[in-house]
Amino acid sequence: MAAEAAPADPRGAVVEAGRILAANGHADLVWGHVSLRDADGRGLWLKRPGRGFDELAEDDIQLIDLDGNVVEGRGPAHLERFIHTEVMRARPDVSCVVHTHPEAATTLASTGLPLQPVAHEATLFVPPDIARFVETGDLIRTPELGAAVAAALGDRNALLLVNHGVVVAGPSIPEAVFAAVLLEKACRMQLLALSAAGRRALHVSDDAEALAKRARCYSAEQLHHGWSYLRRREERTDH
Ligand SMILES: [Zn+2]
DSSP, X not given: OOOOOOOSOHHHHHHHHHHHHIIIIIOBTBOOEEEEEOTTSSOEEEEOTTOOGXXXXXXXXXXXXXXXXXXXXXXOOOTTHHHHHHHHHHOTTOOEEEEEOOHHHHHHHHHTXXXXXXXXXXXXXXXXXXXXXXXXXXXXXXXXXXXXXXXXXXXXXXXXXXXXXXXXXESSHHHHHHHHHHHHHHHHHHHHHHHHHTTSOOOOOOHHHHHHHHHHHTSHHHHHXXXXXXXXXXXXXXX
């Protein structure tokens, strides 16, 4: 997707991103968060703790500086805000970070198996195999752990936090949230394939086909169509 203009209403954009994540495989009660870099360089916008993605209102969204301090908004900040602050500090190209605990991706990560292109979705991430963070399966609760997660992510678009969840990063909310939705679907299909295959190897796209499909299936135009659909479907939902 070509560079998206920064949303004029960052709180509304984060609320919408959260609702789309919740509706597409990333709901986990009140856990998980999505951030948007502040257009004026003050840090990032993130929901406050204790609220589920699907019940967010604009006054649940805080402005947090890159040291993790709440600059605007009510209540304390999320314990795991350092995932967002440290990825954004390390990656000037990233304006949106998703951290969630989706069931299929987290389950697949625990197997230690590589992510394989069972269908189109995984080709957005592999080859090479998706990045993993294994230093701890506990919460990312310090700037040092956040920096270690950012280092494990490197210049990739997604990371499995083994025994915990996922981190997905992108230059805009559409790209990061859409990638997070595709990652969970890719992992769910691989788990289904593995459960049906027994001891047989899966038939998957080789690296050349996967890279060709990444360019064809997830071109800027295709991503725009997919994201626009998710927004329209969310708008039809009666909250
Ligand atoms: Zn977490």
